[in-house]
Amino acid sequence: MTSPVVRPEAKSKGRKKDSRGRSSRSGPGRGPGTVRDRSRAAGDSRSENLFATGTQGLTNARTRLVGNRTGPGADLVVLLARIWRAIAAAARAVYRAASSVVTPLGWVMLGVAPAALVAGYLLGWIELVAVGYAVVVLLCLAALYVVGRNAFTIQLDLPHVRVAVGDEASGRVTIANPTRRRVLGVVVEVPIGAGLAEINLPGLRGKDSHSDTFSVPTARRGLVPVGPVRTVRGDPVGLARRELDWTGVVELFVHPRTIGIPSTSTGLIRDLxxxxxxxxxxxxxxxxxxxxxxxxxxxxxxxxxxxxxxxxxxxxxxxETRRSHLVIALSLANADFATEDEFELAVSVAASLGVRAIRDAREVTVVVSERTPDFASRKTLAVKSLSTLTRSRLLDELSTVDYDETALQITDVARVTGEQVDGISVAFLVVGSTTRITELRAAAAAFPPGVEAVAIVCDPESIPGMRRVADMTILTVGYLEDLQKSLAKSVTA
Structure with a gap:
């Protein structure tokens, strides 16, 4: 199911963009200081809107090709690049389909057979003609080996389709012979993500069955496709091979690691x-x-x-009493994170906060950055809202998020979220160590007045701490276990 995408209005009042695409609020006494700046600030609304949604501060396929240039020439270059990408994708698909049957040795032999026959007849070399016909015979025999289908049945079973990072996960392959005649042993391949597991299943007598297990690696968070289970038929020489799929694909969700947070830790605002x-x-x-x-x-x-x-x-x-509405905003921009470890820690922090809020039956909204398409000429100012219906649904969607250079930074995420989500009481901004204080303050200022903004900076190489900057609380966590202590300290303060 596709998650809903929250999109902002075309233009926001009282907010401008700086040279890096970050939003800031304008107020009395803070106008431009020079005549040139004042004239630029008094420009027409069309140029201001273009600057607010342009590609400044964005890196995607279009900006790598033509930068921020526009016009027919830039559009032509982008169109040619898109056509070339489509042709390359089609060529790769054809190659994968052909290479799934013919092995590299088979391709060599397909070239050797006509070359040997033509050269042998032209030069009068009987030896080359014999080699050519021998290769043709081998190719015909290889084609006969891949024809047909085995009589047995194969099933794939995963006892658990959701595990946490580091937990053990396994699958089971069961082969059964529904006929009365004996079937020979077979080698079964099970694709596991980018890896491959090979299982040697023995021969079976009529009506017999056999099961074998394999392990699934869970060292990394993500969505691991397991299957389809396939058998490989090929000739002894290795000229051709035929892969037969027997099952579908089973998806294993490897959830981010979470930590238990006391209910009072998220109560940064008074509720019912x-x-x-x-x-x-x-x-x-x-x-x-x-x-x-x-x-x-x-x-x-x-x-x-x-x-x-x-x-x-x-x-x-x-x-007036009010029920707290928590917003957890996770940045997916690689500019907000120095390393992959920081991003993984940030995902675990967002997951821990969201799971605690769902368990407490609080109203919670979890949003992540939306990406700008590769060849888009405008920055996509939108956020993606994750499902918070149940704990499993939220962790499933957090298992698939990844940071990207075209994703919105935390300032834009906060601005869009503040404009589109109503009744926010507490906003958690989860970022990495490369996010500056000025960007965090701009993100906190994007929310309506009265919203308690808490920035959680994930930096494994720093000492945990808490500080108050203006109306915003900044928590620094080095390990996931620091989150519990830091939140408890902030509530006490």
Missing amino acids: EGNPTRDLSSSDISFHALREYLPGDERRHIHWKSTAKAGSYMVRQFE
Whole structure:
């Protein structure tokens, strides 16, 4: 199922872009300081909108070819590159289909046979003619070996389709002979991701079956396709081979590692189970004060004892309580991470926060950066919302995320999320060590007022810590276990 994509409006008020594509808010007393800057700021809206959605600060296939240039010449270069990519993909598909039957030695023999026959007849060399016909005979015999189909049946079974990083995972292949005659042994190949497992299954008598197990590596987070189980038939010389698929593909989700977080660690805002907010309401559960009756107030909130003493109607006033809405924003831009270990730690942090919020039945939204297509001339300002219906659904989708050079950085992710998601109370911004403080502050400022912004910087080479910058809390974690202590410390502070 395709995850929904949240897209922003074409233009945001009060926000401009700098030279690296980061958003910032403009306010009184912060305008340009020179005449040239003031004239540039007073330009038409069309050029401003182009600059806001252009490819500045973006690296994709188009920018590598033509940079930020536009026009017919640049479009022609991009069109030729796309055509060449399509032709190359078609050629690779044809080659894979042909090479799945004919081995490299078979291709050599296919070239040797006509060359030997032509050279032998032209030069009068009987030896070359004999070699040519011998190769032709070998090729015909190889073709006969790959014809036909075995009578047995093969099944693939994975006891568990979801495991965590480092857990043991295995599969089982079962071969059965439904006929009454004996079948010979066969070599079975099981593709496991980029690897391959070979299983030698013995010959079976009629109505017998045999099972064998194999292990699945889970050292890395991701989606591991297992299968299809196939048998290989070929000639003894190795000129041709025929692969027969017997099963479908079973997907194994290798979830990121998570850590248990106490429920109070994510309670950085008051909710229905905690204390009220400072916002006043005419109807709620937390009493605040009394005030004079106004037209439109409900009579059931009239405090009759105070009314009798004051001589005028007095009604109760309440402090508004609110259920927290957590937003977890994970950047997928490789510019926000120095190493792959930082990114894997960031995925585990986002997964731990999301799992705890789902377990507590809180309202949570998990978003990641959207990628810009390779040949797009505009930056795709959008975020991808992950499923938070269940813990397994969230971990399944986090198993497949990966960072990319064309993905939006955390500043743009926060801006889009703040514009499209309503009722945010706490926003967790998960980034790596290369994200600067100015970018984090710009990301925090992109959310509406009153939102508690918490930036979690994943840096395995740093000392865990917490600091307060303006209205934002910055937590630095070196290991996943540091997340629990850092969040507890931030709540206490």
